[in-house]
Every structure is written in structure tokens, then in C-alpha cells.
Amino acid sequence: MMSTPPPLDTQFDPTTKTWSGPPENHDKSRQIGEYVLDVLKNAVNQDKIVQIFHETGERTSVREMYLKIVRIGLRLQKAGVQPGDVVSVISQVYPTTTAVLTAILAIGGVASFLDSSAVTYYKDEKNDLRRTKPKFIICDAGIVDEIMEFTDGQPIITYGDNGGKYPTMDDFLVNYEQEEEELIPAKFEQIDKVTAVIIPTSGTTGMPKLICLSHAMVLSHFFRPIVHYDSYELISLNNCPMFWISGVVASLQDLTELRTRIVTNLKSTPESIIELSLKYNVTDVFCNSAQFTGCAQLLQKIKTELPTIRAFSASGTTVPYHCVLELRKYFPNGYCMSGYGLSELAGIISIDIFGPEGSVGLLTKGMQLRIKDEDGGLLGPNETGYVWAKCESEFLDYLNNEPPRHLKFDDEGFINSFDIGYFDDDGFLYVTGRREDMLEFMHQPVYSTKIETILLSHPDVIDVCVVGVRVPPYFDIPTAIVVKEADSQVTAEDIHLWIKDKLPSDLYKLRGGIYFVDELPRTITGKVKKHLVKMQAFELYHESGTNIEDFKY
Numbered sequence: 001m002m003s004t005p006p007p008l009d010t011q012f013d014p015t016t017k018t019w020s021g022p023p024e025n026h027d028k029s030r031q032i033g034e035y036v037l038d039v040l041k042n043a044v045n046q047d048k049i050v051q052i053f054h055e056t057g058e059r060t061s062v063r064e065m066y067l068k069i070v071r072i073g074l075r076l077q078k079a080g081v082q083p084g085d086v087v088s089v090i091s092q093v094y095p096t097t098t099a100v101l102t103a104i105l106a107i108g109g110v111a112s113f114l115d116s117s118a119v120t121y122y123k124d125e126k127n128d129l130r131r132t133k134p135k136f137i138i139c140d141a142g143i144v145d146e147i148m149e150f151t152d153g154q155p156i157i158t159y160g161d162n163g164g165k166y167p168t169m170d171d172f173l174v175n176y177e178q179e180e181e182e183l184i185p186a187k188f189e190q191i192d193k194v195t196a197v198i199i200p201t202s203g204t205t206g207m208p209k210l211i212c213l214s215h216a217m218v219l220s221h222f223f224r225p226i227v228h229y230d231s232y233e234l235i236s237l238n239n240c241p242m243f244w245i246s247g248v249v250a251s252l253q254d255l256t257e258l259r260t261r262i263v264t265n266l267k268s269t270p271e272s273i274i275e276l277s278l279k280y281n282v283t284d285v286f287c288n289s290a291q292f293t294g295c296a297q298l299l300q301k302i303k304t305e306l307p308t309i310r311a312f313s314a315s316g317t318t319v320p321y322h323c324v325l326e327l328r329k330y331f332p333n334g335y336c337m338s339g340y341g342l343s344e345l346a347g348i349i350s351i352d353i354f355g356p357e358g359s360v361g362l363l364t365k366g367m368q369l370r371i372k373d374e375d376g377g378l379l380g381p382n383e384t385g386y387v388w389a390k391c392e393s394e395f396l397d398y399l400n401n402e403p404p405r406h407l408k409f410d411d412e413g414f415i416n417s418f419d420i421g422y423f424d425d426d427g428f429l430y431v432t433g434r435r436e437d438m439l440e441f442m443h444q445p446v447y448s449t450k451i452e453t454i455l456l457s458h459p460d461v462i463d464v465c466v467v468g469v470r471v472p473p474y475f476d477i478p479t480a481i482v483v484k485e486a487d488s489q490v491t492a493e494d495i496h497l498w499i500k501d502k503l504p505s506d507l508y509k510l511r512g513g514i515y516f517v518d519e520l521p522r523t524i525t526g527k528v529k530k531h532l533v534k535m536q537a538f539e540l541y542h543e544s545g546t547n548i549e550d551f552k553y
Contacts, residue, residue, distance in 0.1 A: 033106025083108025108186025479512025
């Protein structure tokens with residue numbers, strides 16, 4: 001029988017015009033590393049497998065994970081890492097990645113996971129290593145020489161052989177002197193004021209911001225309800241990178257719930273997600289929205305059920321509703337779940353399971369949201385404006401106050417998501433687009449996400465991004481960049497005719513054209529780099545010789 005989804009309820013206060021999720025009710029006195037170590041140390045079954053590394057088949061038990069955390073923590077302390085010091089990790093995932101994260105937090109350090117493909121992009125003071133100023137660096141041996149110009153003599157250890165220049169992770173695990181029980185977690189009086197992790201934003205609009213999240217903020221995510229059945233028996237697959245907040249939170253949450261976590265460096269594609277789910281009888285999948293859509297299209301082709309799935313979840317951007325309906329057909333014992341979140345609030349804000357079409361669900365524990373108009377006025381149900389959010393644990397800051405806090409937060413601690421949305425009368429949240437997704441055509445707003453949703457329902461379209469090409473006096477001319485099925489013969493004219501009667505109004509017609517590409521530029525977290533797509537659309541529009549006056553559809 002299909003598992004029952006968790007109960008959620010969103011309450012609206014008409015006086016303050018604030019929507020709230022259920023209150024938080026967990027212990028807020030302990031830092032994350034201490035909490036994780038206590039769970040592992042006190043687990044009844046110390047032989048329970050909590051991690052499987054797909055590439056080698058290596059299995060890690062509760063006791064083995066505990067010892068790895070302790071040994072790494074002791075060695076980091078011996079290397080001089082003290083509470084408040086930043087430890088930067090620039091690597092693929094390994095059997096010790098979660099242990100490294102937990103060890104850093106346990107000794108009071110600040111974990112900063114960075115994207116290896118982006119860490120050398122900026123050569124000046126904008127470089128992530130120069131901005132975070134780590135006390136210690138852990139990286140892949142293959143990139144150690146590349147990052148040296150951005151370091152300042154910090155100790156370095158590597159995954160893999162580096163020619164004897166630096167210690168390796170194997171040294172940390174083998175060459176230790178103290179007993180494992182001697183690691184004493186750092187104590188903090190106010191865990192809501194102490195930075196636990198520094199996370200880069202996705203960088204869809206330019207240079208990523210670096211977000212400082214407290215122990216309290218990250219810990220609260222563990223208790224935002226996702227599933228309520230016995231998580232001890234879950235087998236989870238979450239290939240989100242560790243420099244994405246969902247990667248950090250999921251790895252820690254899986255460990256505290258003693259789930260069996262599948263870890264791999266396989267490129268996260270619909271094919272690999274389905275393959276691994278079948279191989280390991282996965283019960284809990286988390287992916288980004290692009291992969292979610294891809295899995296729906298793949299399962300529609302291969303007609304394969306995944307009977308062990310209990311929850312198949314996605315976040316990042318809005319999931320097309322027709323993909324949710326399609327995926328449900330292949331999970332006879334589970335359900336699809338999508339969410340809306342912000343990195344500044346440690347991830348998930350709302351969860352949608354069986355909500356109305358277009359909704360991103362009901363609010364999770366500790367969340368408060370408001371809808372404001374352009375002038376900051378508070379709006380009520382069914383009134384569209386900007387989504388402002390906060391949770392019970394206060395957001396600390398952007399690293400080095402970049403961007404300045406006052407540009408994104410109001411005086412009550414609500415952050416402007418720059419997403420556009422509204423709540424209905426039942427407390428369901430709808431996100432209709434982002435500020436940068438709103439085009440202005442003929443002085444009228446056009447929401448690109450509405451066009452994208454319609455295009456994605458076409459059977460030959462597998463990916464799409466709609467942007468505005470600026471042409472006076474029309475301003476933003478709606479233009480679509482489309483990825484179609486490899487064997488598809490569909491033409492731009494076919495799609496124009498297909499969507500003609502499905503668009504909300506005449507303003508939404510793709511007067512800038514439809515252009516086919518092999519793939520869209522995306523961040524590793526699955527978000528489209530719209531600033532690059534806009535450049536691409538501008539070039540394709542002008543190369544095609546398109547004249548808006550000749551538009552005939």
C-alpha cells in the first residue's frame with residue numbers, strides 16, 4: 001500500500017498577513033557534529049550499513065562511520081584547526097566525504113564545499129578560496145596544482161596520490177595516535193549565532209554569493225517533515241553536490257536517521273537515477289527538477305515500475321505538473337514530491353505531494369512567508385507579489401556582507417526571494433516565476449515559466465528556456481531555446497501551431513522565434529544559466545533575420 005504523506009498545514013494571520021507552517025519542536029541546544037556523533041554512538045545496531053559507495057561497492061557500517069569521523073576530527077585538530085576556522089573541501093564524493101563534513105562540524109570548524117570547476121574561474125579577489133580564507137584545504141590530487149595560486153600556505157591534504165607533496169586522506173584515517181573516544185565536540189552557547197557551513201549560490205545570474213548558515217539553521221532542516229514512516233529501513237539516493245545546500249543537509253540527515261545512503265560519482269542523469277534505483281532497491285530519491293522531468297520522460301518510454309520507491313522528490317525549480325502525473329504511474333507504493341526552497345534558509349520551505357496543479361505545496365516547520373507588492377505593501381490570499389520568507393532560526397549573513405544584507409532582508413528578518421507568487425485560500429503556495437523571468441512585452445508582464453510549462457508538455461520537447469530578446473519599441477520579445485528528442489523531426493512551425501491555442505494570451509506568443517540547441521547551459525545543481533541563454537537567444541534571433549512584423553502564428 002502506498003505510504004501516507006506527512007501532514008502539513010499552513011496557517012494565515014490576517015492581521016500581520018503572514019502564512020506560517022507548524023512550529024519547530026526539536027532540541028536546539030546542540031551543534032550538528034555533536035548530534036550526529038551521539039546518534040551513531042548510541043545506535044542499537046552498530047553493524048547497520050549507512051553508506052554504499054557505488055564505484056567500489058565499499059559498505060560503511062554505523063561503527064565504521066563513527067570511527068572515520070572521530071579520526072578525521074582528531075587529525076584536523078592536530079593540524080591546528082580550531083573552532084571558527086574554515087576548512088575548504090574541493091573534491092568529488094568519496095566514502096569519507098560525509099565523515100569529513102561531520103568531523104569539521106564536530107570540532108567547531110566551518111565546512112566550505114566548493115565547486116572544483118568554478119574555484120579557479122575568478123583569478124582576483126573574487127576567487128572562492130580567497131574569499132573564504134580557509135585554515136585547511138582538502139582537495140582532489142588532480143587539482144591541487146591548479147589551486148595553489150589562490151592559497152596562502154595553508155595545510156593541504158588530498159584524495160589520491162599527489163606525488164608525495166602532501167598528506168593524503170588515507171594518512172588521516174590510518175596514522176593517528178589518540179583513542180577514538182577522545183574526540184570531544186566543541187561547545188557553543190548559541191548555536192544560532194555560529195556558522196556551520198558556507199555554501200555558494202547557484203550563480204545563475206553571475207558570480208555566486210557565499211551564504212553563511214548556522215548550526216541551528218541547518219539542524220532545523222532535519223526536522224522539517226518529509227516522510228513519517230520508519231526511515232531506518234530507507235535506502236536513499238541523492239546525487240546533489242556537496243556545495244549545494246541539499247547535498248550537505250541530505251548527507252547529514254540520512255546519517256542521523258541511519259538510512260542506507262548510495263554514494264556515487266556517476267553523472268546524475270535520468271538513466272543513472274533509474275539504474276541505481278533498481279540496482280539497490282532505492283526507496284527515497286532526491287534530484288533536481290531537470291532530472292525529475294527527464295525521469296518522467298524515460299519511464300514513459302521504458303514502461304518500468306519502481307516498486308520500492310516511497311518518495312521521489314525534486315527541488316531547484318518548478319516541476320511541470322504533467323511530469324508529476326506521469327511519474328506517479330510508475331511508483332505503485334510511493335508518491336512524487338516537489339518542493340520550494342532557498343539556500344539562505346537551508347533548503348526546503350514548502351512541500352507539495354497531492355496539492356492543486358501549479359502549487360509548490362504547504363509550508364514546512366518553522367517557516368513564515370509574506371507576499372509583498374512592488375512598494376513593500378503586504379498582500380493577502382490570491383494576490384500576486386514577491387515572496388518573502390524566514391524561519392525560526394535567523395539567517396546569519398552573506399560572507400563579507402556581499403551583497404549587503406539590507407538589499408535582500410527587511411527589518412523583521414524576511415528575505416526577498418525575488419520569486420513571484422501567491423497563496424490560495426487553503427494555504428497552498430504558488431510560485432509563478434522569478435523577477436528575472438518576468439518579461440515586459442508591449443509594457444505588459446509576460447511570465448516565461450508559463451510558456452516553458454506548456455512547451456515541456458509537448459512530447460518531443462525535453463528541455464526549454466524562454467527569455468526575452470530586447471528589440472525597441474517592443475522591449476522583451478518572448479523567445480524559446482528548445483532541446484528536442486534526438487530522433488525528433490519536429491520543427492519550429494510545428495511547435496508554434498501546437499502551442500497557439502494553449503497560451504494564456506496573445507502576448508505570450510513566441511514572436512522572437514523557436515530555436516533548437518543540443519543542450520541548455522546549466523549549473524551543476526540543474527538550474528539554467530539564463531544570462532547565457534539570453535546571449536544565445538539574442539545571437540540566434542539576429543542571425544535568423546526574424547522580423548516581428550512578419551510573425552504569423
